[in-house]
Amino acid sequence: MLLNYLKIAWKVLLRRKFFTFISLFGISFTLMIMLVVMAFVNHVTGGHAPEKRIDRILFVSFLAQEYRDGGNRNTPVSADFIDRYVRTLKTPATVALTSMTSSATSFANNESLTLDVRYTDGNFWKVTDFDFLDGRPYSGKEVSSADRVCVINEHTARAFFGTTKGVSGRDIEIGINRYRIAGVVPDVAVIRFYSSADVWVPYTLSTSYVKSSRLDGEFMAMLLAKPGSEQLPAMHAEFAGVMRRVQPPNPKEVKSLHCHADPALSSIVREITMHTKTEDDGMSIFLLGCSALGLLFMLLPALNLVNLNVTRIMERASEIGVRKAFGASGGALVAQFLVENVVLAVLGGLLGLGLAAGALGLLNGSHLIAYSQFSLSWWAFGWGMVLALVFGLMSGVYPAWKMSRLNPVDALRGSGGGPQ
Template sequence: MNPLENFRMAFESLWGNKLRSFLALLGIVIGVFAVTAMISLGQMASAGITQDLEAIAGRSIFVQPNFNEGETAESAPIRDADVAALEVLPVKVLPQLFTSAQYESKPGERRSITLQGTPGDLPRLDPTNKVARGRYFTQAEARGGLAVAVLSDRAAKDLFPNRDPIGQVARLYYPSGGRLELTVVGVLEPPSGLFGGLSSSATVYAPIPLIWNTSPFARKGQYDFLVLTLDKGADAQQVSKQVRRIFEARYGKGKFSVQSTESFQDTLRSITVILQALLGAIAGLSLLVGGIGIMNIMLVSVTERTREIGLRKALGATAGLVRQQFLIEAVVLTLVGGVLGVALAAGLLVLITATVPFFKVFILSPATILLSLAVSALIGLFFGVWPAARAAALDPIEALRYE
């Protein structure tokens, strides 16, 4: 009897016991579905996090005083000379200045708001900043220190509820008592995605020279923070090293912190990989349970078919062929279960991509599919060995007498 005949008999046996076969492969279907879905959801989450982070910060490097070492904007200010030293790198240097201010939410009641100094034409220099209404103040307006402002979406709602802020005058107050009146020329788009909340604070953007001239806390020629937007094709890791070397050469080690969005992404990817492994391991337990179910069903099948096995051996079937038949049945069951599990996981992933905004990209990699099917086949092979060995060891004479 050749192996092809064993395949035919294995399929006939499985098809002849549809309910039993279905119940046997159900555990494999659930296990493969869970493993495939968990691995793919982890990959989709990683892609979603990366996209959201790039939408908020793009490919950027951030330079600020090293707060972990006790430095502050006063003890470690960033100066014009530092900005000039960085301009030789493949980046656009965007100095930032922060100060606190207040506004009157109603007569006699003041609330805090962030006043941020930036260069002019910021959306052109950093495309992650998008204007929803109006415009951004120009570089000429910024250099001249004109009293113009752009509002974040939250600031527009706080300062001018139920009104169009474009053309209105925003009255801000420094904690020391000074007043600043700014003509609103634009409103930025609200942040979106998982990290939208990080930049959803009420912020008024104004020219840096204006803040230097009016704020009692700002010092001319000094900045609190730098955003370096990488040129296309620039290597973030290499540029970060160059930036770090420039600041260490000028001020020594530990004064400034240099971080890139890609380092944040690497950290987040590491976390999602760990979560994937944990979730995949938990889901893999259902595969183990499914394998035990396969073994149990195959042992029942050996008992039920004892006379058939004895007849085959009496007609010349070797122990190896009998073993092969039962192994084929176990592997076929698990492979069919694996295919169904992958199909169900794909359907769930399509549904999640269509309905959950965070999961923007459908990911079901060939490697994940192959891994799921290979594991399901190995489960069938592993848990089919004992029933197959038991069937192969039956004495043909005793088997023929079995009732």
């Protein structure tokens, strides 16, 4: 029986090509957008190189200062802040320092290059998981002594030397400074906000690094937790306790200070939702909003399908009348119509998968986001298909019930009259 339903569904879809096209477009386009968005989110916050252990890392990104005159200021923190209040934490396995990226101009083979430079400490290479193509990371000792060493990415190595091998130990001129190359690493997507760069150098060489009591600066901290599911909450709680004891250096101007140790996505959401002054990172609001938008986005094609299906019933009234005249039950007609919708949802889902793969391929090939290689999330595709099937069934329930209630006589006349 099911095989017959599938054959009928296939014939119906081929017979009404315009209806099929509109329905497939709504389902596939919706699923494509969902998959592309999830690929982007996964690329930003997922456990990929060089942040393979991102599920064990908390980030101290911004210090919020609330002024007595009502003003606010959000900035990265200083190296001194990290030394005094972050490195002293007992719960993390390792605390690393990294900076915002800055641009530097260099020349390679008579061509000008603009390079992103990131300043880090030696622990940065212990918290991250870079696969070195050549050489090694610079050490904590080299950072302390402010040695002019650097690590460069694959793109920079090829631009200067045409290869990634045998590059370590050679010199490179970036801006007005000359550095000795310690190692070469694969390119990192620029949307990995805490680790991407073209060139990494010791933070003690940064012009913004000064030994002072200032709390704001150009740096961020990465806290790697010890193994264990309870370690992240423990790190978060310990840092929150430390921050409650931090006093503003200029209390006549600054009313309060706020800084948090958050997972990667939470640190971004906190800034977007402006939850910098509370322990609540805004994730619940963010997830609720994303869920509502996602359901609304999926609901729109479902409502469109309902309208199209009701219209299609009127067009198939005579066919339904013949089937009912020959003894087809209401349940059989409902089952057939639901099978047609499921087939449509599956085809739309597969088409959406193909469109998403094509869109991500074009995005990767365009190099619109430097060094990014987006990939499909099969987890997201699975949930997308489940939602497509659910909404496909939902969009078919009312039309199927309405079809099963048609009066055979009116249906044979093609009037689509009232129910039995």
